Amino acid sequence: MTTEARIPLSRERVLRTAVALADEHGLPAVTMRRLAEELGAEAMSLYYHVAKKEDVLDGIVDVVAQEINEAVAALEAGPDWKLTARRRILAAREVFLRHRWAPALFGTRSSTSPAVLKYYDNLVGLMREGGFSHDRIHHALHALGSRALGFSQEPFDPGPGASAEVPPEVVAQLPNLVAMLSEIAHDDPDSTLGWCDDQAEFEFGLDLVLDGLDRLR
Amino acid sequence: MTTEARIPLSRERVLRTAVALADEHGLPAVTMRRLAEELGAEAMSLYYHVAKKEDVLDGIVDVVAQEINEAVAALEAGPDWKLTARRRILAAREVFLRHRWAPALFGTRSSTSPAVLKYYDNLVGLMREGGFSHDRIHHALHALGSRALGFSQEPFDPGPGASAEVPPEVVAQLPNLVAMLSEIAHDDPDSTLGWCDDQAEFEFGLDLVLDGLDRLR
DNA sequence: ACCTGAACACCGTTCAAGT
């Protein structure tokens, strides 16, 4: 299947292939057997280079975080902490848009990837220069939550035509939501593509938090 | 194993048992076979009451959301939208503290639970009475993200004694983080229990967003 | 209507064995 099966395995190559596999077929496609197949090897061979599947998952989180750090490193610093942080976070977000499966995975990892730590270390440094105390920075990181890394979890996000999937007897119980959505859909000419512009919504929430933090400085 | 194995199966009973199983042994313990065992039945019997495992997962999300709605319904309305929303969200949060596995699961469900919709419908109604336009409410829901439901995803959260788990050569690369954490640990007498008070941090972030929204009203 | 036994195609992981 793979064009070049003669390249020897390595932890690096296993992780890169796992990321590519998740990008193309989703995280559930990343099984030890499928991953090995993609590498032109047997499943058992992977265990020479990684400890277990959890290790693979930790590893691909780190790969994505490294990608974020590279994107951030290419940025120039802005005039103030807020604008610089905003740029970094939006650059990080672009990486997540290339790896749609990653937010859910970041959510489940409790162990901390070195690259994620490095990202936060930089952010702490930036806010320190911006005049925040360590205590405020600590609060700020919690307040930002996953938004500091460029994604936000939205447990309620009706996709395109979502109202069609919800049974009528349920919809009948939701007068406020229906009123809101119909007004939004009416105002938004792009409503057929889904009822919200994710990028705009992300930036709105991000700016709300950044402005709030700046006010506390 | 189960004290009463003679109660007939039902979708209701399957879902309640699944929640109890996740509470006690974590989400990975919720397999069709284990779940059936807990119910004193065979795995195949479950398929008469639920379509497939995804259906079980959607179902237990709805069970938790119903629990939240009950907790919220027991609350009195406060004098203004912000205080009332705050109370509701903190009540919802208590439900998540009883079901630690739930936030990660809510994150992966794309289909929308009726009870979650009902929760949001109430929140929209509250904000409407509070004087927000539908457009602003829509933005507000995105800005709150998972915090509207009472939890927040924090991709970087060193647990108690986390620095011990990070290899020294990595720590050496993190001057800002180390400086911040050592200062926090020094200030906080409870640092041995972990370096942050989750509840206080959650409320800090929540108030930051609620205050920001209130300012836009 | 409700439950099950047998069977299938898949997992992650081990271990002794090959080169």
Next chain:
DNA sequence: ACCTGAACACCGTTCAAGT
């Protein structure tokens, strides 16, 4: 040092068969 075959214990799911 690096890779693999055989094997184990576990998945979700089907389907025809039992009561």
